[in-house]
Amino acid sequence: xxxxxxxxxxxxxxxxxxxxxxxxxxxxxxxxxxxxxxxxxxxxxxxxxxxxxxxxxxxxxxxxxxxxxxxxxxxxxxxxxxxxxxxxxxxxxxxxxxxxxxxxxxxxxxxxxxxxxxxxxxxxxxxxxxxxxxxxxxxxxxxxxxxxxxxxxxxxxxxxxxxxxxxxxxxxxxxxxxxxxxxxxxxxxxxxxxxxxxxxxxxxxxxxxxxxxxxxxxxxxxxxxxxxxxxxxxxxxxxxxxxxxxxxxxxxxxxxxxxxxxxxxxxxxxxxxxxxxxxxxxxxxxxxxxxxxxxxxxxxxxxxxxxxxxxxxxxxxxxxxxxxxxxxxxxxxxxxxxxxxxxxxxxxxxxxxxxxxxxxxxxxxxxxxxxxxxxxxxxxxxxxxxx
Amino acid sequence: xxxxxxxxxxxxxxxxxxxxxxxxxxxxxxxxxxxxxxxxxxxxxxxxxxxxxxxxxxxxxxxxxxxxxxxxxxxxxxxxxxxxxxxxxxxxxxxxxxxxxxxxxxxxxxxxxxxxxxxxxxxxxxxxxxxxxxxxxxxxxxxxxxxxxxxxxxxxxxxxxxxxxxxxxxxxxxxxxxxxxxxxxxxxxxxxxxxxxxxxxxxxxxxxxxxxxxxxxxxxxxxxxxxxxxxxxxxxxxxxxxxxxxxxxxxxxxxxxxxxxxxxxxxxxxxxxxxxxxxxxxxxxxxxxxxxxxxxxxxxxxxxxxxxxxxxxxxxxxxxxxxxxxxxxxxxxxxxxxxxxxxxxxxxxxxxxxxxxxxxxxxxxxxxxxxxxxxxxxxxxxxxxxx
Numbered sequence: 001x002x003x004x005x006x007x008x009x010x011x012x013x014x015x016x017x018x019x020x021x022x023x024x025x026x027x028x029x030x031x032x033x034x035x036x037x038x039x040x041x042x043x044x045x046x047x048x049x050x051x052x053x054x055x056x057x058x059x060x061x062x063x064x065x066x067x068x069x070x071x072x073x074x075x076x077x078x079x080x081x082x083x084x085x086x087x088x089x090x091x092x093x094x095x096x097x098x099x100x101x102x103x104x105x106x107x108x109x110x111x112x113x114x115x116x117x118x119x120x121x122x123x124x125x126x127x128x129x130x131x132x133x134x135x136x137x138x139x140x141x142x143x144x145x146x147x148x149x150x151x152x153x154x155x156x157x158x159x160x161x162x163x164x165x166x167x168x169x170x171x172x173x174x175x176x177x178x179x180x181x182x183x184x185x186x187x188x189x190x191x192x193x194x195x196x197x198x199x200x201x202x203x204x205x206x207x208x209x210x211x212x213x214x215x216x217x218x219x220x221x222x223x224x225x226x227x228x229x230x231x232x233x234x235x236x237x238x239x240x241x242x243x244x245x246x247x248x249x250x251x252x253x254x255x256x257x258x259x260x261x262x263x264x265x266x267x268x269x270x271x272x273x274x275x276x277x278x279x280x281x282x283x284x285x286x287x288x289x290x291x292x293x294x295x296x297x298x299x300x301x302x303x304x305x306x307x308x309x310x311x312x313x314x315x316x317x318x319x320x321x322x323x324x325x326x327x328x329x330x331x332x333x334x335x336x337x338x339x340x341x342x343x344x345x346x347x348x349x350x351x352x353x354x355x356x357x358x359x360x361x362x363x364x365x366x367x368x369x370x371x372x373x374x375x376x377x378x379x380x381x382x383x384x385x386x387x
Numbered sequence: 388x389x390x391x392x393x394x395x396x397x398x399x400x401x402x403x404x405x406x407x408x409x410x411x412x413x414x415x416x417x418x419x420x421x422x423x424x425x426x427x428x429x430x431x432x433x434x435x436x437x438x439x440x441x442x443x444x445x446x447x448x449x450x451x452x453x454x455x456x457x458x459x460x461x462x463x464x465x466x467x468x469x470x471x472x473x474x475x476x477x478x479x480x481x482x483x484x485x486x487x488x489x490x491x492x493x494x495x496x497x498x499x500x501x502x503x504x505x506x507x508x509x510x511x512x513x514x515x516x517x518x519x520x521x522x523x524x525x526x527x528x529x530x531x532x533x534x535x536x537x538x539x540x541x542x543x544x545x546x547x548x549x550x551x552x553x554x555x556x557x558x559x560x561x562x563x564x565x566x567x568x569x570x571x572x573x574x575x576x577x578x579x580x581x582x583x584x585x586x587x588x589x590x591x592x593x594x595x596x597x598x599x600x601x602x603x604x605x606x607x608x609x610x611x612x613x614x615x616x617x618x619x620x621x622x623x624x625x626x627x628x629x630x631x632x633x634x635x636x637x638x639x640x641x642x643x644x645x646x647x648x649x650x651x652x653x654x655x656x657x658x659x660x661x662x663x664x665x666x667x668x669x670x671x672x673x674x675x676x677x678x679x680x681x682x683x684x685x686x687x688x689x690x691x692x693x694x695x696x697x698x699x700x701x702x703x704x705x706x707x708x709x710x711x712x713x714x715x716x717x718x719x720x721x722x723x724x725x726x727x728x729x730x731x732x733x734x735x736x737x738x739x740x741x742x743x744x745x746x747x748x749x750x751x752x753x754x755x756x757x758x759x760x761x762x763x764x765x766x767x768x769x770x771x772x773x774x
Contacts, residue, residue, distance in 0.1 A: 010500055010647075010650045011499065011501060011502055011503040011504075011525060012503055013499055013525070013654075014499070014501070014650040014654065017653040017657060018653070019649070019652075019653055020457070041454070043453055043454060047452065065632055065636070066430055066635050067430060067634045068635070070407070102660060104658065104659060105658055108657055112400055112401070112524070113397055113398055114401070115398055116398040116399055117399075117526075130657050134657060137499070137657060138398060138400070139504075246452050247453050247454045247664075248450070248452045248455070248661075248663065248665060249452070249663060249664075250488065250637070250659055250660070250661075260397075262406070263397045264401075265406075266401060266404040266406055267401065267404065267524075269407075269517070270404060270491070270520045270521060271491065271492055271658050271659070272488045272489055272491060272492050272658070272659055273489060273491050273517075273637070274635075276635065276636060276637045276666065277634075277635030278635060279663065279665075
């Protein structure tokens, strides 16, 4: 085989996307004998809830092997609208709901449909890694707004939140991405701050992309939803994967203004057409109540594991989510962050590097729910011994 | 709720994508009492093959609720590589295979990763509707190359195929999309013509995007694969949906040069992350042989239905695929194509309008596999009575 055709070669959009940062570490992992602590990916070790497992979807479901409407099954959209209305205390109709192939697909389609080349999107940082690529895929520029570090390291008052946004906004800014409970820091954005950010977005005529996939995993208090404060300009992303341990189902949904969703659905139809049909049926069962007990149990367990992991690392307990994000600057030698990541990989522990989450050259993220609690805590101890 | 934020409004990419052309027709459908013939969407009426149905995926599969590697399950990639090598007679390794969330997601990611703004892509027409949007999402320009009309209406010799490409290529042309067996015309591109197109692509340094999702449904002769003729520059899209009646699974794969797939996988990771996990396990079973008998039966039935549908419409039998594409100019009045589509919708028959497939203002497409053969043929009769 010859090399890539040149020209044309690859596109600037492909150049702008980060690939996996883990190839060096995976080579290191191959040399390790003993227990493995893959805490670098956000996932759960738990089995999926009863009611939504593939083998429970019987032959009695007509059309389970066929496409659905590109908006999703009508009855699923109704169920999601009812749930969103109950949780947010805001009017949400079926037209305000779009079923997507996971929250990732939903956020990609949202930013693709609503953001134009040359525009700027503010990312409240630290933040989920892939959103940077979504902004670049749209030909726009991501602007990091450091605000959401965990623990006692940041002030999240309404005034400070708005001041951070105002300090980074320009006349090219058209949107604001926020992620609460935060991946990676575990921070919750308080209700009053969301209200202030919503008013700020209205003043500046910005879209709000609200990534709330960890909505069920708030420990320090209830999760506050962004949608009610600026419903005409907020597109909120939700996930069956994160809420119910069903990452493999690739099923999520957006709640937002129907006019925006009518554009976003065209992107969705051009990427996965309709969300996986069996997963939509699983979602129907789970949202009807089959997942409630699972979530309650998982929330208690995740909170306890996160609290104990934080204690062993000498940091405050996470307010929500499934991650800890910590500055390891004091443990680095002349090899920098990658040196530490390779050293702990040599002991079986995999961590995600801080730069994937924004301007954090000496941070690491660990997911304390990716493996059972006792295994996760032994992995945490590998890191704790280095600090 | 207020209107869309303005500015920013929606993106030029969203403006460039077509929405559904069916809203008027669906309104008409609501007024119809009696049998419905939804022949406008490409799908099958058949149940999925034994071996790949959701309820057969037992509890014994570890990780079925979790993400997989963004490239897909290693054992599935191996199975696909072995199958592709056997079918194409070309060396295909695991590194030449990327599992995608359906062929739609695969083609979108391919074009997004390999095509830059301002470039041009030749589309051998008629062609699958969504590829036009994929080219526009990349900021590039689709150029229609009429070549693949069905029946006796086009010459597909190697010389005529290359001449058509040469007549439309410019110095901005970087790729060529072809779809065989053709959606919508049912045409097969002969092996000698694929060889000539491969050589032409090498001469002009073009990518070839080969959409072969109907590879199992060639009736006039065996399906010829594009990959062997220019393996260093061909990205071929395949589909569990089309081959095995599993559209709801959202599972497909690409076969191509590893260097290209390494860029494409970044787009995939940013859109659906990894393909649905249960669907990947279903694909493993089906490709291991569970789907073979199903395909053989479906091929015989589809061919017979297509032949009879064509006979009733006074046109040559389709060479492959699941569609007929016919010029209805003589049946149109001053209301044009939409008038006819509305009239037949009033009798329960839904057809896809020709302009979705290229420069075909007076054509319609019908899918003769979307409903059982007897129902499909009654729908065909509705159209035949108008001609």
